[in-house]
Amino acid sequence: MTTLICGGSKCGKSALAEKILDGVCEQKFYIATMQPYGEEAFCAIERHRRIRNEKNFETIEKYRDLEEISLPNGCAILLECLGNLLANEMFCEYTSKNIADKIISGLIHLKNFSSELVIVSSIVDCDGIEYSPETTKYCQILAEINSRAAEFSDNVIECVYGIPITLKGRAIC
DSSP: OEEEEEESTTSSHHHHHHHHTTTOOSOEEEEEOOOOOSHHHHHHHHHHHHHHHHTTEEEEEOOSOGGGOOOOTTEEEEEEOHHHHHHHHHTSSSOOSOHHHHHHHHHHHHHHHEEEEEEEOOOOSOSOOOOOHHHHHHHHHHHHHHHHHHHHOSEEEEEETTEEEEEESOOOO
């Protein structure tokens, strides 16, 4: 089962993603994609690690190249989040020509290991603000990745003000 959860900033996506995997008995992995910059980020990451450990997640810090991850078959995976992963892939020294294809390929790679895959992503560029060309390109690629991930996901949920709205599949939680 694959679930894609999208939404704006601080809308409850992560809490919902963790809740979906609360009752899962399989080994649980949390793939964290936020690359830390600065002391505040390191503190936040450490706090999140402690919280996830209490929920029996094994954390894997992976900022790029999802296809390099090897996990036991039948495990549960929570990927947090596509927005960070895209930024890491887009603004690194060795950028792939087609980043969307690379990320989708990585997601399918993870899906092949998992009994449950929960993918967290952001919805950006809905505010009507005109962005720089670089940011506009980022928004367009993220929208493409979200759309393509939604195609192969069993469930697609938009989180709005902490309320999960099922767009595809079954209502969760």
